[in-house]
Amino acid sequence: MARSALTRDEVLDAAAALVREHGPDALTMRRLAAELSTAVTSIYWHVGNRESLLDALVARTVADLGTIRPRGATPAERMMSVARALRRALRERPHLVAMVHERGLTERMFLPAQRALVHEAHAAGLRGAHAARAVRALQFQVVGYVLVERNRERAPVQSPAEEELWRREDAGADGPLARALAAPIDTERLFVDSVRALVDGLLAGAGEGAAADTGKGVPGDTGDGDVGRGPYSQ
Amino acid sequence: MARSALTRDEVLDAAAALVREHGPDALTMRRLAAELSTAVTSIYWHVGNRESLLDALVARTVADLGTIRPRGATPAERMMSVARALRRALRERPHLVAMVHERGLTERMFLPAQRALVHEAHAAGLRGAHAARAVRALQFQVVGYVLVERNRERAPVQSPAEEELWRREDAGADGPLARALAAPIDTERLFVDSVRALVDGLLAGAGEGAAADTGKGVPGDTGDGDVGRGPYSQ
DNA sequence: ACCTGAACACCGTTCAAGT
DNA sequence: ACCTGAACACCGTTCAAGT
Numbered sequence: 001m002a003r004s005a006l007t008r009d010e011v012l013d014a015a016a017a018l019v020r021e022h023g024p025d026a027l028t029m030r031r032l033a034a035e036l037s038t039a040v041t042s043i044y045w046h047v048g049n050r051e052s053l054l055d056a057l058v059a060r061t062v063a064d065l066g067t068i069r070p071r072g073a074t075p076a077e078r079m080m081s082v083a084r085a086l087r088r089a090l091r092e093r094p095h096l097v098a099m100v101h102e103r104g105l106t107e108r109m110f111l112p113a114q115r116a117l118v119h120e121a122h123a124a125g126l127r128g129a130h131a132a133r134a135v136r137a138l139q140f141q142v143v144g145y146v147l148v149e150r151n152r153e154r155a156p157v158q159s160p161a162e163e164e165l166w167r168r169e170d171a172g173a174d175g176p177l178a179r180a181l182a183a184p185i186d187t188e189r190l191f192v193d194s195v196r197a198l199v200d201g202l203l204a205g206a207g208e209g210a211a212a213d214t215g216k217g218v219p220g221d222t223g224d225g226d227v228g229r230g231p232y233s234q
Numbered sequence: 235m236a237r238s239a240l241t242r243d244e245v246l247d248a249a250a251a252l253v254r255e256h257g258p259d260a261l262t263m264r265r266l267a268a269e270l271s272t273a274v275t276s277i278y279w280h281v282g283n284r285e286s287l288l289d290a291l292v293a294r295t296v297a298d299l300g301t302i303r304p305r306g307a308t309p310a311e312r313m314m315s316v317a318r319a320l321r322r323a324l325r326e327r328p329h330l331v332a333m334v335h336e337r338g339l340t341e342r343m344f345l346p347a348q349r350a351l352v353h354e355a356h357a358a359g360l361r362g363a364h365a366a367r368a369v370r371a372l373q374f375q376v377v378g379y380v381l382v383e384r385n386r387e388r389a390p391v392q393s394p395a396e397e398e399l400w401r402r403e404d405a406g407a408d409g410p411l412a413r414a415l416a417a418p419i420d421t422e423r424l425f426v427d428s429v430r431a432l433v434d435g436l437l438a439g440a441g442e443g444a445a446a447d448t449g450k451g452v453p454g455d456t457g458d459g460d461v462g463r464g465p466y467s468q
Numbered sequence: 469a470c471c472t473g474a475a476c477a478c479c480g481t482t483c484a485a486g487t
Numbered sequence: 488a489c490c491t492g493a494a495c496a497c498c499g500t501t502c503a504a505g506t
Contacts, residue, residue, distance in 0.1 A: 006489085028478090028480085030479075042489075044482090045489065050480065104385055104386065114415075127408060129414040133423075140383075141379075143378065144377065144378015146378075148377050151338055196435070197438075201431030262498065274473095
C-alpha cells in the first residue's frame with residue numbers, strides 16, 4: 001500500500017501539531033502543506049479552507065475534553081473538584097482552548113462539566129432557576145478565571161512593574177496589604193479561594209440535606225467528533 | 235495652514251475608528267493609508283509598524299478607562315458598584331478591550347478599579363494578604379465574566395441548540411431546573427448574582443465595623459497616555 | 469523632517485488541468 | 488477521486504529616493 005495517500009485526518013493531525021507547538025498563527029496553509037510534503041491545493045481538497053480547518057480542530061478539542069468525575073464528600077467539595085478539573089483541562093490545551101473561545105464554542109465545550117455541576121447543585125438542595133443560576137455562576141467563574149490567568153501568563157513584563165504601581169500611600173496604613181498586592185499572584189491559591197468563596201455564597205441558605213449523595217459523576221458524553229467530510233468543491 | 239500635515243494622532247484616530255467600526259482585522263496598514271489618503275509608508279514613519287500601532291491604541295484604551303466612583307452605603311454594596319462599573323466600561327469597548335486582553339495588559343487596565351476595591355476591602359475590615367486575595371478574586375471574577383459574556387455574544391448559533399442538549403433526564407426530576415438551563419441566560423442578573431455571592435463569601439467573617447466610611451473613591455489616575463513619539467527608523 | 473513608489477517575501481484562495 | 492502549478496488579490500515591511 002502506498003503510504004502517500006493523504007487523508008483528512010492526517011491533515012488535521014499535522015494542523016493540531018502545528019498549533020500545539022507554535023500557536024495558531026503558525027498554522028498557515030502553505031506551511032501545513034510543506035509539513036505534509038504536498039501541494040497547498042491538496043489541503044483545500046480535504047478541508048475546504050482555513051476557516052473550516054480551524055473549525056474541525058475546535059470540534060476535536062470539544063470532543064477531547066473528557067467527562068469530569070466529581071470527587072469529595074459534600075456537594076460543595078464535589079463542585080469545587082469539578083471546578084479544579086475544568087481548570088486543569090483548560091490549562092493543558094491553551095492554544096486550542098483559545099481557538100474554541102474565539103469561535104464562541106466555549107459553552108458547548110463545557111456541557112459535560114455543566115451536567116456534573118447540575119447534579120451537585122441538586123444534591124446541595126438547590127432547585128429550579130436558583131440551581132441553574134448557581135451552576136452558571138460557577139461555570140462563568142472557572143472559565144473566566146482561566147481566561148484571565150492565561151492572559152497574565154502571556155503578558156510581557158508588565159509595563160510598569162506592579163510594585164511601582166503600588167506605592168504605600170494607596171493601601172492606606174496597611175503595609176501587609178501593599179506588600180501582598182506588590183507580590184506575584186499565587187494563582188493556584190487564588191483560584192481555590194475564589195471558588196470556595198463563590199460556592200459558599202451560592203450555597204448559603206440552601207437546604208443541607210443530601211450531602212451524602214453518591215458522587216457518581218456524569219453520564220457518558222462521547223462521540224460527536226466528526227463535522228462533515230468529503231469534497232468542498234462548490 | 236495646509237490641512238494635509240499628517241500627525242501621529244490622526245493616524246491613531248483613524249485606526250481606532252477602523253477598529254471600532256469593523257474590528258481589529260479590518261485594520262490593515264494599506265486600508266488605513268487609503269482612509270487617510272496617504273502612502274502606506276507614511277504611516278510607518280509615524281507609528282513604526284502595525285504592532286506598535288496596536289500597542290498605542292491599547293495604551294489609549296487603558297488611559298481612557300476612567301476612574302471608578304464606588305457608590306453605596308456599605309463596603310459590600312460599593313464593591314458591587316465597582317464591579318458593575320467595570321463591566322459596563324468593558325462592554326462599551328469590546329474590540330479594544332479584546333486587544334488589550336490579547337496583549338496581556340488587562341491587569342494594567344484595571345489598576346484604578348483595583349485601587350477602589352482595595353479601599354473598600356479595607357473598609358469592610360479585611361486586612362493584609364486576606365484583603366489582597368479578596369480584591370484579586372473580585373477582579374478576576376469581573377474580567378473573566380465579561381470575557382465569557384462577550385464570547386457568548388459573538389458565538390454563532392450554538393451548534394446544537396441548548397434546548398436539545400438539555401433533555402429532561404439530565405436534570406433529574408427537576409423540571410424548572412431543566413427549563414431554566416434551556417432558556418437563554420439573563421447575563422445581567424447572573425452577573426449581579428455571581429458578584430453578590432462572591433462578595434458575600436469573601437466578606438463572611440470579616441470585622442464589620444467601618445461600613446459608614448465615605449465612599450470617596452479613587453485618587454486621580456490621569457495622564458500616562460503617551461507611549462513614545464518620533465521616528466522609528468532603525 | 470516628512471512623504472513617496474517600487475520591490476520583497478509572505479498570505480488565502482481559485483481555476484483549469486492533469487491522472 | 489485525488490493532486491498539481493500558475494495566477495490573483497491581498498498582506499506587512501524595507502529601502503533608496505525625493506523634497
